[in-house]
Amino acid sequence: MAAQASTANNRGHLEPFACAMTQAPLTRAHCEALDAQDPLAGCRDRFTLPAGVIYLDGNSLGALPRCVPERMRQAVEQEWGVGLIRSWNDAGWYPAPQRVGARVAQLVGAQGHEVIMADSTSINLFKLLVAALRMRPGRSLIVGEVGNFPTDAYVAEGVAELTGARFEAVAPQEVMAALNEQVAVLSLTHVNYKTGRVYDMAAITQRAHEVGALVIWDLAHTAGALQCDLNGCDADFAVGCGYKYLNGGPGAPAFAFVAQRHHAWLRQPLTGWHGHAQPFAFDQGYRPAPGMDQLLVGTASQLGLIALESALTAFDGVDMAALRRKSLSLSDLFIRLVDEQVPGFGLATPREPDLRGSQVSLTHEQGYAIVQALIARGIIGDFRAPDILRFGFAALYVRHVDIWDAVAALKDIMGTREWARPEFMAKKAVT
Ligand SMILES: Cc1ncc(COP(=O)(O)O)c(C=O)c1O
Incomplete structure (x- = not known):
């Protein structure tokens, strides 16, 4: 496979899995042996996975943690059905955005009071972009990247139109060079949604600070998938999804991070009543709540928060360094097996482990039909247009044998041209 050029740095340590990787042609038994030594193997039981399914899409919608249905049943039948409005006080509903945020904070290297759950990633991006611009009066340039997830660019364009700022997207390898004294905010996604390439968060944040700019990191494909140390990198702001590697379910609430040193200057634009200093005083004028509470807007999506909070217990006791090692072992294996067994694909994901998130993206002009x-x-x-076959490896529940079986099926589909059947060519609304 031909690999595309990539930038970034995010060193992960490969032992023990990679050391166990033999130079001889791999076999399924070899994959079984890797699973047998997997310290996270037991985590798979924390999920309900349908029989006959190999799920390599945890980067779009995480699998269902086993504990969630019972927790939802209790929330609906007891807390909603019996507790009714009393549950805002009695069942811990009201402080859920902060409480769940504190759990997510542990996964992204933040302090508990620096993360809150609210709205969607797109909306949190809007709030933080405007807040960051307000912290840099006299500057009006937002720098983003070509090839970022569209919502990041769309929201930046909208913010620019609204505030009179200018938005400029540069190629990923030009990001460092684009940083100068005119830049107010740099907005990047840590792990690229299409290619899986990882930016060097520490180095980019440091350079941005040297020129006086602030940085917003989109952690949609980072949180729960790889180690992340927001405070260790001196990060300013971050946003991310609850429904991908955090397994919170479809449309789960998103998170927002603001470093404590910025809390005193935080002024976000969506001044809703839940971000007010005293929501239940019903004052006529808006007064922002101190700290992260200000990022709340309207009534929290309570059932979504309850599902996410329950889902996050799947990470209890999980060493994120071990999770990263396993994730890299899975993606290494996938790349190697495709190299060895299925010719004809390009590789959009960096081969260097340090530069790779928790996914592998192949390219093929018949990508859509092959995925179907x-x-x-x-x-x-x-599938991501125009030609990317994207496979996400959620290390809590994906095994090495799953990778073997997936590549064996891919080999068969290519060898028999099964993908050319008419039903696989018809485009569906969600890819
Ligand atoms: C990098 C990135 N940012 C943002 C989003 C969208 O987030 P939301 O739908 O919560 O606004 C996605 C969705 O896939 C994404 O990949």
Whole structure:
């Protein structure tokens, strides 16, 4: 496979898995042996995975943690059904955005009071972009990246139009060079949604600070997937999704991070009543709540928060360094098996482990149909236009044998041209 050039740095340590990787052609038994020595193997039981499915799409919608249905049943039947409005006080509903945020904070290297759950990633990005611009009066340039997830660019364009700022997207390898004294805010996604390439958060943040700019990191494909040390990198702001590697369910609430040193200057633009200093005083004028509470807007999506909070227990006791090691072992294995067994694909993801998130993206002009053929066999990845076959490896529940079986199916689908069947060519609304 031909790998595309990449930038970034995020060193992970590969032992013990990579050391166990033999130079001889791999076998399924070898993959079984890797699973047998996996310290996270027991975590798979924390999830409900349908029989016959190999789920390689945790980067779009995480699998269902086993504990969530019972917790939701209790929330709906007891807390909502019996407790009714009293549950805002009695069932811990009201402080849930802060409480769940504190749990997410542990996964992204933040202090508990620096993270809050609210709204969607797109909306949190809007709030933080405007807040960051307000912290840099006299500067009006927002720098983003070409190839970022569209919402990041769309929101930056909207903010620029609203505030009179200018938005400029530069190529990923030009980000460092684009940083100068005119830049108010740099807005980047840590792990690229298409390629899986990882930026060097520490180095970029440091350079941005040297020129007086602030940085917003989108952690949609980072949180729960790899180690992240926001405070260790001196990060300013971050946002991220609850429904991907955090397994919070479809449309789960998103999170926002603001470093404590910025709390005193935080002024976000969506001045709703839940971000007020005293929501239940029903004052006529807006007074922002101190700290992260200000990022709340309207009534929190309580059932979504309850599902996410329950789902996050799947990370209890999990060493994120071990999770990263396993994730890299899975993606190394996938790349090697495709190299060895299935010619004809390009590789959009960096081969260097340090530069790779928790996914592998192949390229092929028939990518859409090939993904549909895989899904028909229960091997679920996704397609990103124009030609990317994207496979996410959620290390809590994906095994090495799953990678072996997925590549074996891919080999068969390519060898028999199964992908060319008409039903695999018809485009669906969600890819
Ligand atoms: C990098 C990135 N940012 C943001 C989003 C969208 O977030 P939301 O739908 O919560 O606004 C996605 C969705 O896939 C994404 O990949």
